Amino acid sequence: MNDDIINRARKYIAPALVFHTEIVAKSSNGIYVEDIGGKVYMDFSAGLATANAGHCPSEVTEAAKAQMDKLIHSGCIFYYESEVNLAEKLARITPEGIEMFFFSNSGAEAVEGAVKLARYATGRQGIIAFTGSFHGRTMGALSLTASSSKYRKNYHSLLPSVYHAPYPYCYRCHMGQSRIDCKTECFDYLERILRYQISPQEVACIIIEPVLGEGGYIVPPADFMVKLRDLCTKEGILLIADEVQSGFGRTGKWFAIEHCGIAPDIMTMAKGIASGFPLSAVGARKDIMSKWAPGAHGTTFGGNPVSCAAACATIDKIEKESLLDNAINVGLYAINRLRTIAENHTAIGDVRGLGLMIGVELIKPDGSPDKELLERVMKRCLENGLIIIECGIDKNIARIMPPLTTTESEMKKALDIFEEALVD
Numbered sequence: 352m353n354d355d356i357i358n359r360a361r362k363y364i365a366p367a368l369v370f371h372t373e374i375v376a377k378s379s380n381g382i383y384v385e386d387i388g389g390k391v392y393m394d395f396s397a398g399l400a401t402a403n404a405g406h407c408p409s410e411v412t413e414a415a416k417a418q419m420d421k422l423i424h425s426g427c428i429f430y431y432e433s434e435v436n437l438a439e440k441l442a443r444i445t446p447e448g449i450e451m452f453f454f455s456n457s458g459a460e461a462v463e464g465a466v467k468l469a470r471y472a473t474g475r476q477g478i479i480a481f482t483g484s485f486h487g488r489t490m491g492a493l494s495l496t497a498s499s500s501k502y503r504k505n506y507h508s509l510l511p512s513v514y515h516a517p518y519p520y521c522y523r524c525h526m527g528q529s530r531i532d533c534k535t536e537c538f539d540y541l542e543r544i545l546r547y548q549i550s551p552q553e554v555a556c557i558i559i560e561p562v563l564g565e566g567g568y569i570v571p572p573a574d575f576m577v578k579l580r581d582l583c584t585k586e587g588i589l590l591i592a593d594e595v596q597s598g599f600g601r602t603g604k605w606f607a608i609e610h611c612g613i614a615p616d617i618m619t620m621a622k623g624i625a626s627g628f629p630l631s632a633v634g635a636r637k638d639i640m641s642k643w644a645p646g647a648h649g650t651t652f653g654g655n656p657v658s659c660a661a662a663c664a665t666i667d668k669i670e671k672e673s674l675l676d677n678a679i680n681v682g683l684y685a686i687n688r689l690r691t692i693a694e695n696h697t698a699i700g701d702v703r704g705l706g707l708m709i710g711v712e713l714i715k716p717d718g719s720p721d722k723e724l725l726e727r728v729m730k731r732c733l734e735n736g737l738i739i740i741e742c743g744i745d746k747n748i749a750r751i752m753p754p755l756t757t758t759e760s761e762m763k764k765a766l767d768i769f770e771e772a773l774v775d
C-alpha cells in the first residue's frame with residue numbers, strides 16, 4: 352500500500368518536490384503521525400515547523416468546521432469576521448508597533464509582500480539579506496534566499512539590487528573568528544556593503560530570520576540584532592523579521608526577535624499560524640502600512656475565512672495551554688540532555704537553539720560536517736518511530752522542532768531514540 356501510493360506519487364507529482372521520508376500518512380494527532388500500515392511516529396519535524404499546536408488539534412478543527420459551514424471564501428468581495436478577529440489577535444501578540452496586517456497563503460508570498468511594501472513605502476530599491484537565509488522559492492523570495500546555490504541554480508537572473516551579508520554563524524564563523532575574539536566582523540561586512548556597493552539612502556530594507564531556519568538553526572548574538580536595529584533606524588532602512596519558521600511560539604516567545612529586545616518595522620508569518628491551514632501574513636507598523644495605496648497589492652485566496660478561524664483557534668490554544676512556557680521548559684530540558692549526550696559523542700559538534708527550535712550539528716573527527724552520519728541517524732530514528740529532519744548547507748544539522756505540546760517525558764523518549772541512533 353505504501354509503495355503503491357509512493358509509485359503513483361512519483362508518476363504524477365513533479366519530481367522537484369522532495370519528500371523528507373517515505374511515510375505515507377493516514378492520520379495525525381498531537382505529536383503523532385500514523386502511517387497507512389498502522390505504524391505510529393513521533394513527529395519531531397512538526398510538519399516542517401507548522402504543527403506548533405500539535406497535529407489536528409480539536410479546537411482548531413472544530414473552529415474550521417464551524418467556519419466552513421458558514422463561509423469558505425470571500426475573494427476580497429466582502430468583509431468577514433474571522434479575518435478581523437485574527438488581525439486583532441495578531442496586533443496583541445506581535446512585537447510592539449506591529450499593528451496592521453496583509454494576509455496571504457504561504458511564507459514566500461508573505462516575503463514577497465513584505466519586500467514590496469518596503470520598496471513602496473520607502474521609494475528605495477535596495478534589499479539586504481543574509482547568506483544562509485531561506486525566504487522561499489518564488490522569484491522575489493528566491494532572490495533573497497541564499498541557504499544553498501542549488502535552490503537558485505538555473506533561475507538567474509533574479510531580482511536586481513539584492514545584496515547578501517554573512518549571517519552571524521558563531522560555530523563556523525564566516526569571518527574566521529572564534530566566539531572569544533569575536534568583534535562582530537560580520538556586522539562590519541554589512542557596513543562595508545553600504546560603503547562600497549549601495550548607499551544606505553538607496554536601501555529599502557534589511558531582511559533577516561531572527562533564528563536561522565533552513566540554513567542551520569543558528570541563533571544570532573543579541574548584540575548583532577541590536578546593532579542591526581540601530582543601523583536601520585539611523586539610515587531609514589526598514590527592518591524585516593522573517594518569522595515564518597521562528598514564529599508562533601517555536602522559540603518560547605511568540606516571535607523570536609523578542610529574545611533580542613527589539614522590534615522590526617515589518618514582519619512575515621506563516622507555518623505555525625494556523626496549524627497547517629494555508630495562511631501567511633505581513634505585519635507592519637501602521638505608518639508604513641498606511642503608505643501602501645489601495646490596489647498596490649492584492650490576493651484572491653489570501654486570508655481565507657477558514658484559515659483565519661483556524662489561526663484564531665491556534666493562538667487561543669497556545670495561550671490557554673501556556674505552550675510558550677512549555678516550549679521554554681521542554682526546550683531547556685532537551686538542550687541540557689543533548690549537551691550531556693554530546694559529552695560521550697564527539698560527533699556532536701554543537702547544540703544550540705531557543706525553545707523548541709534546536710539544532711544539533713554533527714561533525715567528523717576533523718570537525719568537518721558529517722552529512723552521512725546524520726543520514727544514518729535519521730534513518731535509525733525513523734525505524735524506531737521518530738521523525739527528525741536535517742538543515743544547513745551541508746545537511747549535517749538535526750532539527751529538533753516538535754510541536755510545542757511535547758511533554759518532557761515525550762522529549763526524553765525521543766532523545767533516547769536519538770542517542771541510540773548515534774552509535775555507529
Ligand SMILES: Cc1ncc(COP(=O)(O)O)c(C=O)c1O
Binds near residue numbers: 462485488564594
Ligand atoms: C524563514 C522562512 N521564510 C520563508 C519560507 C517560505 O515559506 P513557504 O514554504 O510557505 O513558501 C520558509 C520555509 O521554510 C522559511 O523557513
